[in-house]
Amino acid sequence: MKSTTQKSVKKSELICIELLNSFTEIELDQFSHFINCYYFNTDKSVVKLFESLRKRILHKKRFDDVQQKIAFEQVFGASNGQKTLLKKEKKHLNAKLSLLKNLAEQFLSVEGLVENLVHYNELILMKLLDKKQYRLLERHFNQLDKNMTNVDKKDIEFYNLKKTIEFYKRDYLFQSGRIYTKNEDNLDNLTFNFDISYLVQKLNMFISTLAIEQTLTRSHELSSFKAIQALLNLPQYAKHPLVTLYKAVVDLLINKSKNFYKKLLYSLDEFSMISTKEDLIGFYKVASNYCVQQIRQGKFTYADLFEIYLKMDKKDLLIEKNSISIISLLNIITVACRTKAFNKAEKLIEKYRPYIRKSVRESVCNYNYGAIAFYKKEYNQALQYFIRVDDINLEYDVNCRVIILKCHYEMDKHYDERTMQIFRSANKFFKDNKQLTPQRKKSYRNFIQILIYIYKIKHQETKMQLSRAQEKLDAQEVNSDKNWLQTKMDELGTLNINKR
Secondary structure (H helix, E strand, C coil): CCCHHHHHHHHHHHHHHHHHCCCCCCHHHHHHHCCCCCCCCHHHHHHHHHHHHHHHHHCCCCHHHHHHHHHHHHHHHCCCCCCCCCCHHHHHHHHHHHHHHHHHHHHHHHHHHHCCCHHHHHHHHHHHHHHCHHHHHHHHCCCCCCCCHCCCCHHHHHHHHHHHHHHHHHHHHHHHCCCHCCCCHHHHHHHHHHHHHHHHHHHHHHHHHHHHHHHHHHCCCHHHCCCHHHHHHHHHHHHHHHHHHHHHHHHHHHCCCHHHHHHHHHHHHHHHCCCCCHHHHHHHHHHHHHHHHHHHHHCCCHHHHHHHHHHHHCCCCCEEEEEEHHHHHHHHHHHHHHHHHHHHHHHHHHHHHHHCCCCHHHHHHHHHHHHHHHHCHHHHHHHHCCCCCCCCCHHHHHHHHHHHHHHHHCCCCCCCCCHHHHHHHHHHHHCCCCCCCHHHHHHHHHHHHHHHHHHHHCCCCCCHHHHHHHHHHHHCCCCCCCCHHHHHHHHHHHHHHHHH
């Protein structure tokens, strides 16, 4: 049995490789410069170890016992004549891996410091104040104030930085004596920015808590959130744009009414020019999630959801980091088709084509054009698109398979055993798929079960009555597309009536 020390060393080793594997090639280049800097690292063997790992292991293969021995010999020279390292040698290698992990963490902290203006300026101001470098401190205050005056789009980070600046200004005024000799103070500014920062962060936490509660049916302590209501009602905060937006989201999540939904959309239109892209995306996602819930309950239509997507499109909110989420595109095109906005759907595909990851671009576009063809009832054309769809991801694969099943149901004028084989093959796929949750597996298999029933009823290949198939559908708690099946059953019912 391994000792606790041995277990922790082994764990550290794996964590080191896992951490370095998360670095991009650019980050690995930067990290190489970092560990070659004598200020940060004086151990040349750690540099050699990193070079060995990058050349043979990182993003390439597992760091197993054989690879560890190769790395050890490249860094420290020939070891024992055995296939794996001796206990002493492995301990030495793990010690260097631990150092490498620490350097990687230090590198990330430096990178984070450069990227995060709040923490960077907080440390600079703190150090200058500690060394009583008042002239340079004043220069920093003036430059920061000037920079922040020119900021149009303000988010939580903006007010966190404003709070930090005012906090150190206060300390500077006290420490330098200017609060007495010059009668200067910034307490009103500090209070305002401190309160805005606190309120927005508190509301942001409240939104996360409500989302978790509603998704996972958990309960949390909410009394501290309710206690801020008096502060929110103060005039200087009640009309603040960022506070207004966050509060509109909270109100919608709590009250779940159409009035609060419209209020959120109105606030988003009113304050979109002074809100950051990240904030707007988050707020619109809350609105779209609520809209989807209402559609499922029959209270909203797909036109309401498409309106949100069009707003996001108009405000350039569908592109993040120069790319579009292919799942978002799938959802948008599906909703556009359900509202019969086929021309708009095609324009959206072409507009966002350059922003789709190149490796899946053609398949994603073929799938979405296939979906458009399906909703236009051009089933043969839809299948022609779908056969040109390669592996993309699970969501696309699942949706593609289901629509193909629907196409075959719609196209067959007569019973076809080949179609039945396609249905059975799809059922086996959903049964055996390990990526799907049991609930989703059941919902898709239930769909296929009813589909087979009504396909056979449609072509008079079963003694089952339509009423019996209806009973089975009604009894199912989950079904991936109950509405579509119900529509097909209604069509069969109408057809039978007409035959009489």
